[in-house]
Amino acid sequence: MDDDSLLGPDEGVYDFDDDTADAELRDDVQFAVRLQDVTREYDLGTRKILALQGINLEIRPGEFVVIRGHSGSGKTTLLNLIGGIDYPTNGRVVVMDVPIGDYDESFRASFRLNNTGFIFQSYNLISTLTTLENVMFPMQLTDKGIPELEKEAIRLLRKVDMEERVDHLPWQLSSGEQQRVAIARALSNDPPIILADEPTANLDVESGQMIRNILTELHTSGKTIIVMTHDSEIMNLNGIRSLVMKNGELFEIG
Numbered sequence: 001m002d003d004d005s006l007l008g009p010d011e012g013v014y015d016f017d018d019d020t021a022d023a024e025l026r027d028d029v030q031f032a033v034r035l036q037d038v039t040r041e042y043d044l045g046t047r048k049i050l051a052l053q054g055i056n057l058e059i060r061p062g063e064f065v066v067i068r069g070h071s072g073s074g075k076t077t078l079l080n081l082i083g084g085i086d087y088p089t090n091g092r093v094v095v096m097d098v099p100i101g102d103y104d105e106s107f108r109a110s111f112r113l114n115n116t117g118f119i120f121q122s123y124n125l126i127s128t129l130t131t132l133e134n135v136m137f138p139m140q141l142t143d144k145g146i147p148e149l150e151k152e153a154i155r156l157l158r159k160v161d162m163e164e165r166v167d168h169l170p171w172q173l174s175s176g177e178q179q180r181v182a183i184a185r186a187l188s189n190d191p192p193i194i195l196a197d198e199p200t201a202n203l204d205v206e207s208g209q210m211i212r213n214i215l216t217e218l219h220t221s222g223k224t225i226i227v228m229t230h231d232s233e234i235m236n237l238n239g240i241r242s243l244v245m246k247n248g249e250l251f252e253i254g
């Protein structure tokens with residue numbers, strides 16, 4: 001254990017500043033995210049559900065965007081569209097200036113691995129893989145060898161103060177620890193955009209604080225952060241842009 005890992009959650013354990021290697025290549029990106037007249041309708045037999053309607057949103061690289069909204073208002077649907085794991089019924093989704101809907105699934109799969117890191121409310125770690133293997137899992141599409149991937153995964157786990165749990169399976173970790181592993185996994189391909197869906201909802205106070213600190217550090221290091229949340233402490237963080245979703249529509253606050 002290095003000295004830093006002895007610090008508490010408020011004491012700046014996390015240092016993401018050396019993560020900017022790819023950022024220079026992306027300096028010319030105008031919008032991290034651009035949604036134009038986006039609608040998402042789900043067809044449930046005889047019923048249609050309008051989950052998103054007429055969404056227009058522009059997010060600049062490096063913004064920290066916090067979106068709140070009642071259950072069922074469309075937050076997860078919106079995040080899934082930005083992350084390219086769902087598609088709009090109408091409208092355009094542009095991520096890092098790339099109109100992802102214009103490409104086939106194989107391009108989209110590698111695009112989202114390289115450009116968006118997902119953090120979920122329920123962590124979604126693979127139950128049969130260790131901490132280290134979970135973080136290495138999204139790296140498989142690269143042509144690097146296993147030792148190099150391992151080294152990179154350990155470096156990411158050190159950032160979230162989890163390097164001492166590399167061999168644990170998810171059920172052997174606390175909720176806060178699982179979420180920190182999930183964050184390391186989200187960072188595994190050094191994506192410029194982090195998408196988080198209620199990342200502190202299932203955590204105790206201290207773990208929630210750690211996750212907020214990590215998100216803040218990631219923002220400071222230049223990542224674009226988009227968080228769907230009910231957590232008033234995330235909504236009160238410095239430097240954020242706040243929006244609210246109501247019945248599938250998105251409104252800017254303030």
Ligand SMILES: Nc1ncnc2c1ncn2[C@@H]1O[C@H](COP(=O)(O)OP(=O)(O)OP(=O)(O)O)[C@@H](O)[C@H]1O
Pocket residue numbers: 042043044049050051069070071072073074075076077078
């Ligand atoms: N795959 C789907 N098929 C049909 N309806 C869906 C699907 N996904 C979402 N919906 C519906 O779309 C609406 C928006 O759902 P969504 O999950 O985006 O809400 P949310 O704001 O994330 O809610 P919560 O705060 O409870 O997570 C809901 O009415 C939901 O039932």
Ligand SMILES: [Mg+2]
Pocket residue numbers: 075076077197
């Ligand atoms: Mg949701």
